[in-house]
Amino acid sequence: MTYRSIRPGQTWLDTEGKRIHAHGGSILHVDGTFYWYGENKEKSAPGSGVWHWGVRCYASKDLYNWEDRGLIIPPEPDDPASSLHPSKLVDRPHIIYNRFTKKYVCWLKIMQPDASQKSTVLVADDILGPYTMVRDGLKPLGMSAGDFDLVVNPSDGKAYYYFERVHSEMICADLTDDYTDVTGYYSTHFPQPHPPYVREAPAHFFRDGLHYLVTSGTTGYFPNPSEVACSKLYHGPFEVLGDPHVGDDSRTSFGSQICSVFKHPHKKDLYIALADRWVTEHTPGNPRTYEEAADAFDRIFNPNRGLDPTVDHFQPVDTTKADYVWLPFRFDGKMAYLDWKDEWRVEDYE
Incomplete structure (x- = not known):
């Protein structure tokens, strides 16, 4: 089949009719x-x-x-x-x-x-x-380095590495x-005590003089609220602006996790959030809601709750069936919003 639009959350096939991976x-x-x-x-x-x-x-x-x-x-x-x-x-x-x-x-x-x-x-x-x-x-830097993004400054070619220092904080390293490799120069951001609050899956983009980082919480394959932050510099400090997903009562980033943000090279202001919908069907024994997932991860990692690793009995997620949620950002002042769209077209943007 031939596609003429992007349809978030629907199975996406390549030109040979096979699921895109x-x-x-x-x-x-x-x-x-x-x-x-x-x-x-x-x-x-x-x-x-x-x-x-x-x-x-x-x-x-x-x-x-x-x-x-x-x-x-x-x-x-x-x-x-x-x-x-x-x-x-x-x-x-x-x-x-x-x-x-x-x-x-x-x-x-x-x-x-x-x-x-x-x-x-x-x-x-x-x-x-x-x-x-x-x-x-x-x-890198002697740290356990988790989810990350790589960024190149288009003006001078200098590159930066944003990564989750596992279960701790976000790092920006030159x-x-x-x-x-890393040079040894770095900065730290968004310190949190433990999952599910630790920020992971950083996605960077630059717009109108501001560096944006979109991150997720830490609940494994189970989706959680995203968070947008911005700064005038690669190394911050970053100002946390909030969850970009408009009207998402489930607090699951529309059932997805953003992995990167792509600026369309031929459009004036089209920034696309690329996200994975890892969980496409419920497996008995796994959390059904964000609140259930957050509570489970808090019980696993929160020392004040006794560090109960027996909670971690999640059933495997079938990632062969994972889908994608691609949505365009809408900007209001500094804030970047994502509105749900069943279908949208690149041609609708200047």
Whole structure:
């Protein structure tokens, strides 16, 4: 089928009629083509032992119809020790282009068996690869680094790395000139005592002289309220503005988690929030509401409630059925809002 609009929350198929698998990623615009990349969850059914099947990329001219361009970072199923083995918890690929080295640089978050999180860094000459691993098992700043976003200053090419210091705070760290490591200079933001209050899944965008960070709370695959903050500088300080999701009585960001924000290169003021709807059907034993999920995570991590890890008995989420919620931002002064739309078109924006 041919799409002529974006329909948030509905199953999205590629040009071959297959479900799109590009989760937790973003979009790059290169030479007139949009490239949408992310986690490939096509084989990640519960009980499969497969967390990911590489990083998949799609190409489009209109943001509606996406051609599968294959696995730009394939899994390594024959090497159980590899960070790219399908059983490893590879999440949230983010790619930026270094105009000085002429390389595409991809960072991956990889959760470890002890619940710590490390980074793998790969580089390529082309957005579609092949990618070569240049760093593995990296602990940026000696920290356990969780969900993240990578940002390049278009004026001078300097790059920044926003990441969740796991179960603690948000970090903004300067990247080295080749974008493959941190320099050691960083700032801290949004300190919280423990999940579900800790902010994760940072998504950065710049508009009208302000740096925006959209973040989520920490409730695993179960959705929670997003939060918008802004600053005049990459390193803050950030002013928290509130939940952007208008009329969302469920307090679940319309049942989704934002992974990145994409500024349309040919539109004056079109910023698109790209979000994953990880949970598309309820599994018995899992929280049905945000309040239930938040209470469960608070009981797991709050020392004042006795740190009850027995609460963590959630059933696996079938991420092979995960969908997407893409919505355009609406701005009122500094605040960025997301209104629910069953369907919308890029052509409706200047």
